[in-house]
Amino acid sequence: MRANSLPGGRVRLSFEPVEPDPALAEMSVEEAQAVLTVFHAAVLSERPEIRIIPPSRLRLLDEVDGKGWERHLRERFLSRFGGALLSLPETWEHSRLYQALKLSPRYMGAGVREAAAELFSSPVFLASVCLSVVVYFGAWLNPEPLFSKAFAVTLTAALALTVGMLEVANLALACLRLYRESEAARTQKELDAASEHFGKSVGGTMLRVMVMVASMGVAKTAPTVPHGGLGALLGSPMHAVEGGLAVGAAATATVVADGSLILSGVALGEVATHVCGGMALCATMNGGAGGSGSSAGLSTRYGPPHTRANPPHNEAIEKDLASREATEHSRLRKNKAQVDAKDSPLLDPKPVGGTRFRRPDASSVRPDGVRHNTNYVSNLRDLKRELEAFEAMRRADPKAIHELYLLDGTLVRRYVPAGVKFP
Template sequence: MSVEEVRPLLAAFASLQPLPRPRLRLLEVPDADLSGRGPASTWELRLREEFLSRLGPPLLPLPESLESSRLAFALQRSPRYMGEGFREAAQELFNSPAFVLSVSLSIAVYFAAWLVPEPLFSKAFAAALTVRLSLLVGLVELSHLALACLSLYQEAEAASTPQELEAVAERFGKSMGGTTLRVLLVVASMGLARLVPQVPEGGIWSLLGPARITPEGQVILESVAAAQAVADGSLIITGVAAGTACGGLALCASNAAGEPSGGGAKLSTRYGKPHTRKNPPHNEAIEEELARREAAGHIDLRKNKAQVTAKRRGVEDPEPVKGIRFRKPDVSSVRPDGIRHNTNYVSNHQDLKRELEAFDSMMRADPRAIHELYLLDGTLVRRYVPPGVSFP
């Protein structure tokens, strides 16, 4: 891994955090406070909310502020003990407070799940990520990385001096390799995929894209609803939305129609009936986004309902495409400042042209609203923000 390869992501992570302020930290003092006590900053809370909404709640206790925690300090010091060939890139990465925070969240949320004898990833995004990482590095390697992360967490929490934390950082740094560092980078960046641009293509990143065919003729899954690693080294996958990758690594529970077996995966219906039972990840993405908006104070939360203005007046496209005058945004809400915010998701890349047509149609129908189009992995395809409207 080279510095040039990670610099685009470093720039993206840098945009998530405020400008640095001069401060004095006496880390050499034996009793220096690195406990993470005290309220988290606004930007840290924003990153926490985004990460947890995509990968699920933390399985390990988190300090009030990760930014000033022992875990963050140990992560920042660990690159100096990493191997040649990727140490320089690691040092650049771990100098980014936003990246260190996202890795800390990765440990508490994602890698902690691997410590259960038969871990179950029921969050659709986490399940799909698990399948792709398992195909690359294997279940055993992933569990070893999770164990290294757990040791880092436990030892950092137990450390009482900077010297002890330095030893913790050294052990973790020496346990890392180029591939495991890439895995950390993938989880950290994909956990913030809505805020960070898509990771570079090639190498490990290629497994996070759309479905593709293996040399053996198997199809790598585009999305799944749940993934469970079992004792015999297999990965049980349910809620398959696009193809299967069965035998060897993955045992898929699906039928020819693409519906999950056993009556189907459980679909969230807090904000309305399922978007479609044939594509659980799409439905879960909608539910998660609506939950995020409700927490942010949005009102008039609408799931797959006819497009309306901020004042709930029906609208139609003045230039209908193929006779379609009305659209149904996957997600629609009204921000606290009174601006309507509509979002759609693309599950299949083959449907992108159709979804772009729908995006333009919705924009023509209500040019005073914010409109967005995302891939299911969180990659932004297009966004429209009306003139004079702020968008964080």
């Protein structure tokens, strides 16, 4: 990739063709389930009155007033990306675009079909993809799409650096074709044809880009550039700006017909300082939310470093234990085997893979005598394993509180015993 300075404080990013990563051609059901777990947790963190059915197949339920979560999603997308160029229906469930997207996985390739079906089985995720089409990809109707909202500018730069402009442009065109054909459909056969055209054009990389845009519609902050993107799901960026790239609040982005990206209000050689928000899909490849892998300055007040290769994980544990100590928790334990009130090891009655006991990242006893165990997830690839560990800890000690968090503080899962008050 070449980065050339232009008059007026602008920068042109030109992307050289690169060989596609064969690992991105497919997407597993496990990856899709990890996305949905974190995605729903991000929605819940802002709207706790919305309920989700646990544990394996998460589904968002309507609020008492009906479809309140749809209004919430719409507000989030519009506030981040700006106004929509395409029409927004009152509700997505009965829109032709929604129905066509829901049907599309059946026409996708074998390497992504099951993962897409898992993702699109979630009404809230599918509604977020619809919003992505009309709010973000709708801007690609222009010959040279222009983005002026800082969040959309940063996202476009992150997508370009992660997969290149060609892949993003192809997905945008596929989304716009789906929108036009589904809106024009008057029969089920015509709607199926629109779904088939879209499904056959979507591969693993495109599906991941769709996940990123839909996810960032509900995330708390914009993705970090250049190490942003799908993080653990997508891998290292295909392109990079030497020294990094910082996007300012007054930035704009223009996608030029020749496949390059012109940015204003950016600074080359500076890494953006903001960290990924609620979806935690960024900066996880190095083991944490922006972690560098250095072992310098590791806190050891509550025990040896959890791992020297992942300072953010260690610091999250130390901060957690410090807050517990401040609220008079006792028996503070860091990365030690799960025990009962008599310090006897607690064993999983149904061990997975031969693992009979677990080591909670942080463990303590509340002033009321209730044990409280917490684990943290650094890398989204490890989410399935961490969920298994969570269930094992719960089985071993059903009288304790158990929690699982992402490093940015997003709650993934919580178990509170019957009769125990929390917090």
